[in-house]
Amino acid sequence: MTEMITVTIDGRKIQAAEHTTILEAARGVNIDxxxxxxxxxxxxxxxxxxxxxxxxxxxxNRLVASCIYEVSEGLVVETDTPRVQNVRRLVMELLLARNPKHPVLLAMASRLGVASSRFPTEMKGCILCGQCVRTCREVVGVSAIGFAGRGTHRTVTTPFGEAPPDCIACGSCAYVCPVDVIRMEDKNGIRRIWNTDFEMIRCEDTGRYIAPKKQLEHISGMTGLSVEHLAARHCK
Ligand code: FES
Known part of the structure; x- marks a missing residue:
């Protein structure tokens, strides 16, 4: 049976299931x-x-990342103190130094009261949120991309920076990227992503390109349905 835990967030006593993170508990009662x-x-x-x-x-008092810190009985949390606001602003400035123009970051900066970054701009684009890496591994199940390097040299890349052998060109990484830095282009029956060209399967009836061949092969391997069957299902 799930044990319920009482925590106090911003002065409100809240019941949360064990192993719930502070973020989940807070959002559960509309504390953003x-x-x-x-x-x-x-x-x-x-x-x-x-x-x-x-x-x-x-x-x-300690600062913790609420998305990974689990609640415990009697925990007292404050989500909007001056110290919290200061650290969020600092983080936001560091993110803006990597990507000063993206609307998602500018909107977040404005929400946090950050007008500009005091740090020199070193345009990277990627904010290293890792959503692409986790989506590839946990949702798609292939681990075609990963982190490389440390500190300011840390990047998301393919193994050895070369054409990724495990990539199925599904584009999930590009779709999930909050700052649109993963380039994906479909042109003349080719999907280009991670500097690699992937053949697309075409519907003979409509002439429309359906999906990358490697993606359908991957789904075929997981479901047991043939590539031809999968392609036919989307050939309408
Ligand atoms: S949302 Fe918690 S560290 Fe990014």
């Missing part, structure tokens, strides 16, 4: 906490640090 790397379909990763909150831990 900003996030960029959180996606409820994926394992929390704690990368962006925008979701920081303050917890009262004995006599000390």
């Amino acid at each position: 906490i900003p996030t960029l790397c959180y996606n409820e379909a994926l394992t929390p990763y704690g990368a962006c640090r925008l979701c920081m909150v303050e917890i009262i831990d004995g006599k000390r």
